Amino acid sequence: MSKTALFPGSFDPITLGHESIIRRALPLFDEIIIAIGINSEKKYYFPLEKRKAWIEQVFAKEPRIKVISYHGLTVDLCKKINADYILRGLRTSADFEFERGIAQMNKAMLDRLETVFILSTPELSAINSTIVRDILKHGGDVSAFVPSGIQLK
Numbered sequence: 001m002s003k004t005a006l007f008p009g010s011f012d013p014i015t016l017g018h019e020s021i022i023r024r025a026l027p028l029f030d031e032i033i034i035a036i037g038i039n040s041e042k043k044y045y046f047p048l049e050k051r052k053a054w055i056e057q058v059f060a061k062e063p064r065i066k067v068i069s070y071h072g073l074t075v076d077l078c079k080k081i082n083a084d085y086i087l088r089g090l091r092t093s094a095d096f097e098f099e100r101g102i103a104q105m106n107k108a109m110l111d112r113l114e115t116v117f118i119l120s121t122p123e124l125s126a127i128n129s130t131i132v133r134d135i136l137k138h139g140g141d142v143s144a145f146v147p148s149g150i151q152l153k
């Protein structure tokens, strides 16, 4: 049976932290679906089309990685696409506390679902999309924090 993992997030924008987690997880699964969640109550900095295109560009040479977007519950998407695993990255103990609740609730809703956590490498653990957006808003250079080749405009 093929092992499909879903990597849900906002990716507003994708960072080196996201890229690293996905590349490190790839040997564990047959396929990773990067799923950009659309929450109508949330304001995003970059439009969905751009966020999706940048991720597709980063993983263009990797046929086992796909990018989709979705509305609604992550567990419902897992049911729909037959994913048994959710992939998440952990940077800090705050991430862990937050992720633990979500993972336990997701498992309560869909028992076959396992959430797999990958610890951030130390040099990438300070990177997050919020800080990247703040730097951009103030005209700073984010090239050290986002995948190479991505033009954030």
Ligand code: ADP
Pocket (backbone or CB within 6 Å): 008, 009, 010, 011, 012, 015, 016, 017, 018, 021, 087, 088, 089, 090, 091, 095, 119, 120, 121, 124, 125, 126, 127, 128, 129
């Ligand atoms: P969300 O809106 O769900 O927080 P994000 O796009 O911010 O989505 O993050 C998606 C996933 O990537 C989360 O599991 C998050 O912990 C992980 N992640 C984000 N930045 C990093 C990083 N620098 N190192 C490791 N994991 C990260």
